[in-house]
Amino acid sequence: MNHLLEVQDLHAWYGTSHILHGINMTIDPHETIGLLGRNGMGKSTLIRSILGHVPKRSGQIQVDGQSAMAMAPYQIARLGLSYVPEGRGIFPNLTVKENLIMSAKTGRKGQHDWTFERVMSTFPRLSERLNNLGEQLSGGEQQMLSIGRALMTHPDLLILDEATEGLAPLIVAEIWKVIQEIRADGIATLIVDRDWRKLLQNTDKALVIQKGKVVLSGPSKDILDHPELTKYLGV
Template identity: 50%
Template sequence: MSTDSILLKVEDLESGYGQSQVLYGMRLQIDAGQCVTLLGRNGMGKTTTIKSIMGMHLAWKGQVQFNGANIRNLPSHRVAQRGVGLVPEGRQIFPNLSVEENLIATAADRRKKSNPWTLSRVYQLFPRLQERAGNFGNQLSGGEQQMLAISRALMTNPELLILDEATEGLSPLVRQEIWTALALLRHEGMAILVIDKNLAPLLRLADRHFIVEKGQIVWEGDSDALSADPDARQKYLGA
């Protein structure tokens, strides 16, 4: 791939909390239209990586480039304005706003797409949200809240969608609905970075996988390579 296709590039990223270092030279690359996973056991630095990319946590060293521009340690709203949409761990929807108010609160068409994400489009993606449009965020089930969090990120019309724990705590039926939606987004050319513990659907969805152990990448490859490497799956993922 040419360098022109690189959407997100993370190199030599170091970060931590107080005197405790968490990331030790993290690296990651996502090309335009590519779906990539960040995998690993709990506490290995996945969420810290996402927070450092999004400017929610200050990185100590290293590079974070988006569309060739340095975004390391930009305020999170500036990172979003550049075209990165985040579905955070825990969803973090606005509990006292209705579904529709959640969706329009941060909506923007910054990319000037020919087919931008609008209320009607996200309601087509998740019809249940249209049924619950007047309900407050705290009146939704966990699955509905995750659909809302994904739709809220899409309403910013991002070039890259990041999901931290995409299906954690959801029922199998809702999980399948989320995976189906992500497959559709990928088919439409949306670049996606996803963290999740459910390996089987990720192997079907993603182009490339990065496994993190103690704050650094210890394995990377495509789905065929990960499927064919039971030692890596067992050692780093317990799968």
């Protein structure tokens, strides 16, 4: 069986700055993975490298057994990866409904269970604002819309980079509930979040990176108890 995602000896650069220094990781179908590390350690760069958004990389990235190294971002997305970026990424000038409907597509394995109706019942707040433009939504509503859109693409791997950042506690709690629903649903997910306890409590496995290298990896419950965790997270 192929891994859903396999990253081997991945290096990445922005110009001459060498950011990732040989990352190895795998994600299997249905796994929920937490990605942790202090600010600027390379979490978003790792995600953006997997998705083909970082121009200079070396190493291997395979998605379901296919090499993604030479692919453009849109081709990688077609392999079943859906990304909710830091800072949301919705269409500000389209309505909530339009944002959702335009992203809908059947999954690579025929999944079609995340219907518009299911997104409406998962995010009741959005159902009340269907005709509002994306730009008229609160930050939390935009984040929900962004996750709803990703779900309607029926990804094999959903990537959430700081989906709860800067949001009110009530909204953060709602987003964690949705993350739990997605996990129970069996969609593989890679999650970055500053709330490391919550992240480790809600994932199967985790990676901690420091200066572009993996310094801890394993079952999240073991990482939670690891004596060096707080040192690596600077908390």
